[in-house]
Amino acid sequence: MSVPALRLGVNIDHVATVRNARGGALPDPVRAAVLAIEAGADGITAHLREDRRHIRDDDMARLRAEILKPLNFEMAATEQMLDIALRIKPHAACLVPEKRTERTTEGGLDVIGGRSHLVPFADQLKRAGIRVSLFIEPSLEAVEAARSIGAPVVELHTGAWCHALAEGERARAGMEFQRIRAAAALARELGLECHAGHGLDFATAREIAALPGVVELNIGHFLIGEAIFTGLGPAVRMMRQAMDEGRSSIP
Numbered sequence: 748m749s750v751p752a753l754r755l756g757v758n759i760d761h762v763a764t765v766r767n768a769r770g771g772a773l774p775d776p777v778r779a780a781v782l783a784i785e786a787g788a789d790g791i792t793a794h795l796r797e798d799r800r801h802i803r804d805d806d807m808a809r810l811r812a813e814i815l816k817p818l819n820f821e822m823a824a825t826e827q828m829l830d831i832a833l834r835i836k837p838h839a840a841c842l843v844p845e846k847r848t849e850r851t852t853e854g855g856l857d858v859i860g861g862r863s864h865l866v867p868f869a870d871q872l873k874r875a876g877i878r879v880s881l882f883i884e885p886s887l888e889a890v891e892a893a894r895s896i897g898a899p900v901v902e903l904h905t906g907a908w909c910h911a912l913a914e915g916e917r918a919r920a921g922m923e924f925q926r927i928r929a930a931a932a933l934a935r936e937l938g939l940e941c942h943a944g945h946g947l948d949f950a951t952a953r954e955i956a957a958l959p960g961v962v963e964l965n966i967g968h969f970l971i972g973e974a975i976f977t978g979l980g981p982a983v984r985m986m987r988q989a990m991d992e993g994r995s996s997i998p
């Protein structure tokens with residue numbers, strides 16, 4: 748099988764986090780999105796959270812109107828978010844679990860216990876022509892359950908693996924990486940499009956890029972942090988390079 752291309756989705760949520768710290772209009776996440784695209788991003792991801800802690804409704808509307816690459820709308824499976832997604836009609840929607848008290852999306856969706864809740868959301872988004880993905884734990888059971896929900900795309904949560912690496916827990920990191928590898932392979936076998944994201948940096952993106960089943964990475968926090976030191980354009984270009992290096996290591 749030939750190796751598919753690997754897309755980079757840049758998540759610009761944390762440009763809005765910095766803006767909101769002062770309550771004004773700057774820095775503008777839409778300007779960041781335009782810059783990221785100019786530097787080689789294949790798409791832009793933004794998460795409109797229930798508490799609007801970073802991205803706000805008007806950011807989503809402006810992103811949809813002003814960027815020339817696909818917009819991936821991360822959203823909780825709630826009626827309010829569904830209404831907004833159906834109105835804005837992004838290229839893609841990624842359903843994610845959301846808790847008010849968490850700092851970031853801490854785990855994957857409960858695609859097994861939450862199946863009956865998720866099916867109507869996936870159906871309505873698909874009927875509107877929006878590509879639906881489910882943000883899931885990297886497990887075989889979750890991939891199977893995601894398929895039974897009818898989503899054409901899964902995004903594997905790489906956070907546990909990145910966290911284990913950052914903590915120096917090599918054995919656990921090795922195990923987590925094997926879970927990601929197996930889940931990506933199963934997704935590919937089942938005909939699901941497989942994405943990955945959460946906590947990725949240059950080194951971890953390079954490793955994930957070497958998995959042929961994965962066709963898109965969504966990366967935010969690290970890139971926005973790097974942008975403080977190098978500028979967003981160079982940070983995106985370096986990420987693109989790391990991903991290309993990982994991809995080209997596939998025999």
Ligand code: PXP
Pocket residue numbers: 758760794821841843851852882902943944945946947965966967968969
């Ligand atoms: N993918 C999903 C579904 C996410 O919820 C997030 C975090 O918002 C990311 C990717 C990006 O994670 P990070 O900001 O850690 O790169």
